[in-house]
Amino acid sequence: MKLTTINNQTRDGQLVVVNRAGNRAVTVPQIAQTMQQALDNWDSVAPQLNTVYQHLNDEGLNDAFDLNLDEVMAPLPRALQFLDGSAYLAHVERVRRARGAEMPPSFLEDPLMYQAVSDGFLAHNQDIEVVSEEYGIDFEAEAAVITSDVPMNVSAEEAGQYIQLVCILNDVSLRNLIPAELAKGFGFLQSKPRTALSPFFVTPDELGEAWQNNKIHLPMRTWLNGEWFGEPNCGVDMQFDFAQLVAHAAKTRPLCAGAIIGSGTIANHDMAKGSTCLAEKRVLEVIEHGKPSTPFMSFGDDVKIEITDGEGHNIFGTIHQKVVKY
Incomplete structure (x- = not known):
């Protein structure tokens, strides 16, 4: 599974799932808004993110978009440690x-x-x-x-x-x-x-x-x-x-x-x-x-x-x- 964060004009950005090629992505607000939120609830969130990842790679998703690397922030813009x-x-x-x-x-x-x-x-x-x-x-x-x-x-x-x-x-x-x-x-x-x-x-x-x-x-x-x-x-x-x-x-x-x-x-x-x-x-x-x-x-x-x-x-x-x- 591949993840990153895109700039949505907030400090912590918007978590997105990225395809294996690194050129298509999809937002997953229904699962987690940010990378930190996903990590805070990893055991329950990771399987859901992985399902999205598999669909994104295998058949594509209607709400997927071309990933602009210029909009990619540090995947974890700030960490607790x-x-x-x-x-x-x-x-x-x-x-x-x-x-x-x-x-x-x-x-x-x-x-x-x-x-x-x-x-x-x-x-x-x-x-x-x-x-x-x-x-x-x-x-x-x-x-x-x-x-x-x-x-x-x-x-x-x-x-x-x-x-x-x-x-x-x-x-x-x-x-x-x-x-x-x-x-x-x-x-x-x-x-x-x-x-x-x-x-x-x-x-x-x-x-x-x-x-x-x-x-x-x-x-x-x-x-x-x-x-x-x-x-x-x-x-x-x-x-x-x-x-x-x-x-x-x-x-x-x-x-x-x-x-x-x-x-x-x-x-x-x-x-x-x-x-x-x-x-x-x-x-x-x-x-x-x-x-x-x-x-x-x-x-x-x-x-x-x-x-x-x-x-x-x-x-x-x-x-x-x-x-x-x-």
């Missing part, structure tokens, strides 16, 4: 090695995770507005899951049943602001502006065999200014799967329906697969040459992120954003 992990230790290890630090053994057993910005998400094609290029503007291609209500202290074995939707995202970072913030010992704030979500959320079954062991076994493809940047596989070298990340987040508190759990920057040990953020490419340059040569993003630069399956289907739609001066 966004927790971002760092499940790809190839990325963590390289960043630490570049500054002469070893990766603590605990990182193999205890996921890194922080409380991210959730009160607003950028649409897939919305400009990344930044005050200054001196902030060190970077993109981060990630995958994420969206949960229904998750009980506190859920086990990793049980947590997978609460994963209801999957998406990709661009977790924008302002790299030059990060060191001073982390040095305070209190985490990210100014260095993490709003994140962009893919045009579509899909249920895990929409990924077919590519969804196994609570991971997406497909490459995350990224282009910077039209040039290939990387395509590491999301299912490779992921130390903690999404069920483990959900369980980690819920260890001491329940998660409310609509919680978004991010994977962190996708990275493989195979460096031929490229990178999904500028910081990692710069780190590799430091390791090899002693200093970085790749600059961070400038005003006018653009990034494109997507995942396609083996048959070339663009599952989540494309994130394509340009950096502009605020």
Whole structure:
């Protein structure tokens, strides 16, 4: 099943069911007005939405319309919670090695995770507005899951049943602001502006065999200014799967329906697969040459992120954003 939200001049938009091709949609106000409302009542709502989805794909619906991607908002325009992990230790290890630090053994057993910005998400094609290029503007291609209500202290074995939707995202970072913030010992704030979500959320079954062991076994493809940047596989070298990340987040508190759990920057040990953020490419340059040569993003630069399956289907739609001066 594929879902998104279209702009109806309200903060939370109008939930629509989208066909598999991503070009036709239908509103479902009789089932749920918004994505959050659907997630709040997922057990009863999901079967109804899926019935609409099947009809939309199989025979079409009289009230279906051509989907204009320019009217598509972030599928969940604002979430009650966004927790971002760092499940790809190839990325963590390289960043630490570049500054002469070893990766603590605990990182193999205890996921890194922080409380991210959730009160607003950028649409897939919305400009990344930044005050200054001196902030060190970077993109981060990630995958994420969206949960229904998750009980506190859920086990990793049980947590997978609460994963209801999957998406990709661009977790924008302002790299030059990060060191001073982390040095305070209190985490990210100014260095993490709003994140962009893919045009579509899909249920895990929409990924077919590519969804196994609570991971997406497909490459995350990224282009910077039209040039290939990387395509590491999301299912490779992921130390903690999404069920483990959900369980980690819920260890001491329940998660409310609509919680978004991010994977962190996708990275493989195979460096031929490229990178999904500028910081990692710069780190590799430091390791090899002693200093970085790749600059961070400038005003006018653009990034494109997507995942396609083996048959070339663009599952989540494309994130394509340009950096502009605020």
